[in-house]
Amino acid sequence: MSETATETVLTILQNDFEEIVASWISTQSDEGVQRIDLFSHKEGREQTSGLLRALISGIEKGATGDRFDLSSDAWVDLRSVLVDVTKERSSRGVSPSDMASFVLALKAPVFYRLKDKLAKYPTNLVEEIWFFSRVIDAFAVYCAEVFIAERDRIIEQQRDQMQELSTPVVELWDKVLTLPLIGTMDSARAQEVMENLLETILRRQAEVVIVDLTGVQTVDTQVAQHMLRMAAAVRLMGAQCIISGISPTIAQTMVQLGVDVGEVTTRSTIRSGLADALNRVGYEITKKKDH
Amino acid sequence: MSSASAIYFVEGVLLVAIQEDISDTDILDLQEALSERVVDEAARAVVMDISALEIVDTFVGRILAQLASVSKLLDAQTYVVGMRPAVAMTLVELGMDLPESKTALSLTHALRDLRGERRG
Numbered sequence: 001m002s003e004t005a006t007e008t009v010l011t012i013l014q015n016d017f018e019e020i021v022a023s024w025i026s027t028q029s030d031e032g033v034q035r036i037d038l039f040s041h042k043e044g045r046e047q048t049s050g051l052l053r054a055l056i057s058g059i060e061k062g063a064t065g066d067r068f069d070l071s072s073d074a075w076v077d078l079r080s081v082l083v084d085v086t087k088e089r090s091s092r093g094v095s096p097s098d099m100a101s102f103v104l105a106l107k108a109p110v111f112y113r114l115k116d117k118l119a120k121y122p123t124n125l126v127e128e129i130w131f132f133s134r135v136i137d138a139f140a141v142y143c144a145e146v147f148i149a150e151r152d153r154i155i156e157q158q159r160d161q162m163q164e165l166s167t168p169v170v171e172l173w174d175k176v177l178t179l180p181l182i183g184t185m186d187s188a189r190a191q192e193v194m195e196n197l198l199e200t201i202l203r204r205q206a207e208v209v210i211v212d213l214t215g216v217q218t219v220d221t222q223v224a225q226h227m228l229r230m231a232a233a234v235r236l237m238g239a240q241c242i243i244s245g246i247s248p249t250i251a252q253t254m255v256q257l258g259v260d261v262g263e264v265t266t267r268s269t270i271r272s273g274l275a276d277a278l279n280r281v282g283y284e285i286t287k288k289k290d291h
Numbered sequence: 292m293s294s295a296s297a298i299y300f301v302e303g304v305l306l307v308a309i310q311e312d313i314s315d316t317d318i319l320d321l322q323e324a325l326s327e328r329v330v331d332e333a334a335r336a337v338v339m340d341i342s343a344l345e346i347v348d349t350f351v352g353r354i355l356a357q358l359a360s361v362s363k364l365l366d367a368q369t370y371v372v373g374m375r376p377a378v379a380m381t382l383v384e385l386g387m388d389l390p391e392s393k394t395a396l397s398l399t400h401a402l403r404d405l406r407g408e409r410r411g
Contacts, residue, residue, distance in 0.1 A: 198376030
């Protein structure tokens with residue numbers, strides 16, 4: 001393949017810039033790819049011409065023919081534009097296949113122009129098409145990668161947020177903390193819960209901790225063991241642990257599993273757990289006479 | 292007695308402050324010195340402040356447990372106070388939950404508890 005294989009493509013892209021942008025956009029709308037419901041015409045146009053400019057600069061920097069490699073320095077502008085466009089579009093709900101189709105839609109306008117220019121030179125025509133095709137395909141793949149990476153990042157972020165939300169340690173009263181557990185517990189989460197709880201005990205100098213299991217549907221041996229380990233660690237720090245909200249099902253499971261709660265105080269409801277906790281730090285709940 | 296720990300005698304209670312950089316020999320020395328002091332002073336309790344301790348291993352954990360058992364034989368209740376979260380987690384993971392010791396958040400809490408016992 002000759003070094004000049006991309007010359008015609010480059011000339012076409014430079015000379016017919018506006019037409020190609022227009023044609024690219026119209027191809028997108030023909031194929032139903034242009035999501036005008038998700039972003040405006042103006043934005044679409046800006047993104048499209050931005051991409052095309054970066055593409056031209058990449059080719060100008062000599063990323064031609066055999067040496068084509070999207071990860072090379074010549075394509076740095078294009079990669080950053082692709083990342084921006086992909087992030088922008090994916091954050092608005094454009095699917096990865098729409099995104100790929102959007103990039104691939106550039107083929108048609110360029111191919112038709114190549115055909116007009118090189119009708120008499122079939123060998124060159126094939127070479128140019130082959131080159132341009134590879135470039136565009138690589139872009140489409142790159143877009144998909146960016147899309148996936150972006151989605152992974154969001155999932156990670158959401159998981160962290162959920163984990164934080166799902167293990168709140170609440171100061172119910174002076175020296176009394178509660179840890180309402182919800183959902184399913186696994187080892188990683190149990191570990192995090194324990195760390196969080198112990199740190200809070202230290203910070204607040206809490207004397208009693210109520211670990212409430214009302215929102216926990218089932219426990220297995222591992223989780224039960226985690227609970228007990230947590231209670232033991234709480235005791236080692238010098239605070240007391242009350243486990244409340246053990247449902248009949250969980251109680252039965254724990255007995256069947258042979259889990260020995262030892263000296264850990266258990267209460268059936270958070271209500272009695274709270275009464276007990278307040279009692280231990282020197283308060284008493286009394287009812288007003290009139291009520 | 293090395294400087295890695297200090298023993299004070301207050302209100303019939305032996306207060307032990309353990310430093311962050313306590314070594315294995317230091318803690319063995321401490322065990323011996325403390326046993327002697329419990330008898331000499333006829334202490335009713337030993338309060339060990341380990342809030343400076345950032346990490347524990349099985350050795351230190353075992354000595355802490357032994358200190359409690361020895362004191363108990365000599366008729367003094369042991370309190371371990373100010374344990375850090377990381378230390379608590381490690382000891383629990385190692386299965387050393389110091390069953391012979393009482394625990395408290397701080398020295399103040401332990402002394403309050405001891406005085407309460409005396410009143411009661």
